[in-house]
Amino acid sequence: MPDRNPLDEAVVERLDEHDLRYTSGRRLLVRGLRSATGPVTLPELLDLEPDLPQSSAYRNLALLEEAGIVRRLVHDASDHARFELAEPLTGHHHHLICESCGVMVDIVLDDDIEHALDRSLESMAASEGFSLRHHNIDLFGTCADCRA
Amino acid sequence: MPDRNPLDEAVVERLDEHDLRYTSGRRLLVRGLRSATGPVTLPELLDLEPDLPQSSAYRNLALLEEAGIVRRLVHDASDHARFELAEPLTGHHHHLICESCGVMVDIVLDDDIEHALDRSLESMAASEGFSLRHHNIDLFGTCADCRA
C-alpha cells in the first residue's frame, strides 16, 4: 500500500477500529474532502471526484462519519448537507458562511478567545444541567465576490 | 382586536409592512412558538397547537420568516427543521442542544464575552474579505434527563 501520508494513517486507524476497509471509493472521498477549502455539498464532491456514484458516496460518508473520519453539517440556507474531515484529523475550527452564494470557509480563532469562551460556555451549560461536549460557531455575512 | 400585548404589537407591525394579515392560524403559530422554551420542530408545534393543519403551518412559518417574525433553524441531529421567534422580538441568544434527545434550549451569554467575541469574529471575517452580519453559537452536550 504505497502513498501513505499522515492523514491516511489516521484514517486507516479509525477504519480498522470499525472493521471498515479503505476501498478506492473511500480514498476518493477523503481526497476530495481534503482538497476543499471548507465543507462541501455532495454535488460539489461529485464534481471534485466524478468517479464517485451518488448512492455509494452518501453511504460511505455516513460510515466515515460513524468512524469519526467525516463530519456532516447542515446549514440553513442550503438544501444540501455539507461534509468535511472531522476535527481530530484537521484541528478545531469554525465556519464563515456567505449568505448570498452559500460558500463555507474554515476559520481558526485565537487561543485566548477560545479559552475564555470555553469557560463561559461551560458554566452556561452547567447552569442548565447539561454536560458539554463541544461547540460550533457559525459566522454569517457576505463574501468579497458577492459584494463586488 | 382585544388581548394585544407587546409581542403581538411587534408582530402586527411587521405583518403590516409585508401586507400580511394576522389570521387565526398565524396567531396560533405565534402562541405556540412563544410558549416553547427553545426552537421547536413542526410536529412539536402541531402538538402544542393541534388545530394547525400541517401545510398551512409550513406555509405560514415561511411567510413569517420572510417578515422577520420567525427564524428557521436546521440542526444536524434532527430530520426536522426547528422554528423560533426572531431575535428582534426575543433578544440575542444561543442554543444548547442535547445530542441524545435533540432538545434545544435558549441561553444568553454575558455581555463582556459577547463583546470580546464580536471583536474577534469581526476581524476574522474581515481577514477573509467577508462583511459580517451575525453569528450563531451552538453548544452540544447531554441534558440532565438523558444522563439520569
Place this chain on the structure above:
DNA sequence: TTTACTGCAAAGGGTTTGCAACATG
C-alpha cells in the same frame, strides 16, 4: 368586495435502502 388566506391532496427533491454482483483481506 377585493385580495389574501386556507386546507386537502399530490408532487418535489435530497437522501436512504433492497438487492444481486463484486472486491477485499
Place this chain on the structure above:
DNA sequence: CATGTTGCAAACCCTTTGCAGTAAA
C-alpha cells in the same frame, strides 16, 4: 473463501405547491 462493499433503481419522508373554496380588512 468469508465478509464487506458496490451501484442501480426504487422507496422514503420532510417539505412545498396547485387549486377551489373561504375569511380578513
